[in-house]
Amino acid sequence: MQFNLPYFLSLFADRMFWQACLTVIELGVLSWVVSMVAGYPIALAKLSKKPWLSRPATAYVWFFRSVPLLVVMVFVFNLPQLFPSTGPALSHPFFSAFVSLVVTESAYMAEIHRGGLLSVDKGQLEAATALGLRRLGLQRLVVIPQAFWISLPTLVNEFITCIKLTSLASVISLAELLMVGQRMYSQNFLVLETLAAIGVYYVMIVTVFGWLLKQLEHWLDLTRRRPETIAGDELMRMRERLVEKEAGAMRIKGQDALSLKDVRKAYGKHEVLKGIGLNVPAGEVLSIIGPSGSGKTSLIRTINGLESIDHGAIHLFGQPCIDASASADPERVWQVRRRIGMVFQGFNLFPHRTILDNVLMAPHYHRRGSKAELRNIGLGLLDKVGLLAHAQKYPHQLSGGQQQRVAIARALAMEPDIMLFDEPTSALDPELVDDVLQVISELAREHMTMIIVTHEMNFAMSISDRIAFMEHGELRLHASPDAIRSHPDAERVRRFIGIGAPGPLNHDAVGDRSSLDTTFSA
Template identity: 65%
Template sequence: MQFDWSYFVSLFSMADFWKACVTVIALSALAWFLGMILGFLLASAKLSTSRFLSLPASAYIWFFRSIPLLVLVVFVYNLPQLFPATGAVLSNPFYSGLFALVVTEAAYMAEIHRGGLISVLKGQREAGRALGIDTVGLQRLIVIPQAFRISLPTLINEYITVVKLTSLVSVISLTELLTVGQRLYAQNFLVMETLAAVGAYYVLIVTVFGWLLQWLERSLDLNRRTPAALNEHALAQLRSVPAAATRPSEPVPARGAAPALQLRNLHKRYGEHEVLKGIDLTVAAGEVISIIGPSGSGKTSLIRTINALESIEQGEVVLFGESYISAGDKPNTARVRQGIRRIGMVFQNFNLFPHRTLLDNLTLAPRYHGEPKAVSERRALALLDKVGLLAHAYKYPQQLSGGQQQRVAIARAMALNPEIMLFDEPTSALDPELVGEVLKVIRDLADEGMTLVIVTHEMDFALSISDRVIFMENGKVAFDGSPQAIRTEAAAQRVRRFIGLEEEASPSLSERARA
């Protein structure tokens, strides 16, 4: 029996097939979109630390990934027999099929979303928290945009799966492509020609909508975005902004006589390991403190407690004479978030937001906290100019070197007009030749009178810039004194040995520290 090509071609002008195409498109698009939203909620619940959320979400995903879709479609269509009130909706094959597809696809998409969410680096969330952004803001502005980009290729593939799964709804007599085809070949027995046309319609739908979704994927691909540096004319225009436009919208609070920062009897442990063993430290306004010590001494844990990135089991942090963090405080309380906005944090690994330009990185937090867009952008441009990166304002972080990214991170921390700046080993992730450009920016801040607390391994820099050097060992402050005291006092012998001052032949303190 020969293939009837004329009949096959005629099927592409048949109105019933094109109406069925519209049904397939509507059913698949709605199922994909609603399943994607429900799947994200399930993924978020499964990742929650609350078992009241994670256990039901896990059970849902397990159950609906185990039930065959064909069984679920028939069950949902017959559900009005058990619950007559659902008959007004579920007796319609379209809505029954849509409901079955959504609850099934949500279970699969939940795992796709979960993969995207856990792929967003922890440092991204910490950077947002250090900018005073609450949990909802973190998800909306930082986590979800990055997770969606990661998940999108798999979500697009899932849409293609949904299009093909709509054919199963034919078992409840929904007039979709396969149903139309079955009716035709039941009349004329031209099975091959009819099913070939049905397959061609499915291929057409998948091709068109797959291309549209791939266009969306390409448009969101940051690797395709390579804005160039601004030319001299554009830079001159940006620098012509009046100085008043770059001032903070809120004045810096008066510092008075109270210390900028007081740490009182801080204790911190991870499980059975106690990393901070009763730290007491006072930092005056405008003072530059460097914290040094061997690895594992508690330096990073200490600095992370200051802006609530780590909780404390005992003690208190006082900010400009006001209680700021006490043992057991949650980081999302209004008091803690208000204090965090007064403290800028620069991380070892930069933690810039990769899906935003440099300008957006700097304006994100001020705009989130209510500052007008024009004011925040002007000050952001002024800060980028200050760190020597104004020409790169519209680039993305991945287009910059490590040293440039760290300078942007410093500018971002300054965008909220903080009164204290924290630096967690700001040069340890950089090549040696890039260290100098970052240290210069930090030195400029010190010269301007900013209160700085710096965890560093750059010993030469620490001794040259600091008013005081804190040496930590075994979770305690083993020495607290000026750079001059380190060189002369007997109590600082352990510090001198650590940084290499005991050896006359040492060519460079920083080289010793890195060794």
């Protein structure tokens, strides 16, 4: 039997084939988009810690990944026999095929989204939470863009699968490519030529839409974008237009900005905070030092509610904000986070946003001003940390020290009452540390209330009003740098810092002896 080339070529001018081709495109694209959207909440439910959400989602994914699509299509098409009220919709082959594809593909999409969600760094969630974003805002502004980009190659592959699966709709008499072809070769018996033409049609559809989706993938690929550095003349003009606005921290001398009262925290049976009591006056710089594992980071994370507390209370400017009974109250904790800025050890900038957008995302979300006003404030903060020229770059286009300075500007954009720094220089190369410390020093000169967890001993001793030394989950000492240098009971701290024995006792520097804990081990 010879291949009938003229007949094969004539099929590409056949009107019924092109109509069927359009049906395939409509069904495939519509099913892909709807199942991609529907799969996301299923993925969130499956990742939920609440069994009443995770178990049904897990069962849904298991069931529809197990049942063949062909079976689902036949069942859905015949469902009006059980439920006559569904007849007007499901008796139409296109709608039955669409429903079948969506309920089946949603299970696969949920697993793709779950992989993307698990790939979003935990630090991104913590950074957005620290900026006061609520659950929906966090998903919309931070999680979905990053998870979508991570999942995009697999989602494109699933689009191709959706296009090919439309051929199964021929069993319920949908006039798609395969059904039209079957009708033709049942009359002329030119099976090979007809199936070859059908294959070419599918290749054309997949090739065209695959190319379009590949262009979308390239457009979203931030690594392909060139760094945009603002030139000197334009930079000068921007500086002239900037409206400077000082951070609105409450700096009332004599008032305690923060009070911790018998704060305790345990992970299982391991108690990491053992009754911490501490007052931080407004405008004071407090550095928290101590060996690794002493509870420093856990302490600073409880202050803005990233970690709950098991006992005690935390007051902000005399007002109770977090306690063991209400630390899980979302509204109260949310209000606290809007007043406390936090800079993380790992920067945690949002990689899908420019430097300026990183700084302005939270103020925009909280509606702190008009777009023009906030843009001026954001540019002013970037100028403050020496990065105005890099406003349109993305985080991956900056050095580690520059990224950390952006993180400081992002926290300042919320005009916080208190700034928290969790080892802000520990992830930096030594030559990048000074730039970050210089920015923090400038904030100290402006009397910003700051709590700094750090291993930079010289910096802590030079910038701090007080040093708090933690060990084994306990606050062993809090005193001024001068008192630590001179007081006999601070020997353990001096050994940790690496400074020599004290000189003559300076009673003015030491102040009240009760502020020094004398339970140091030898």
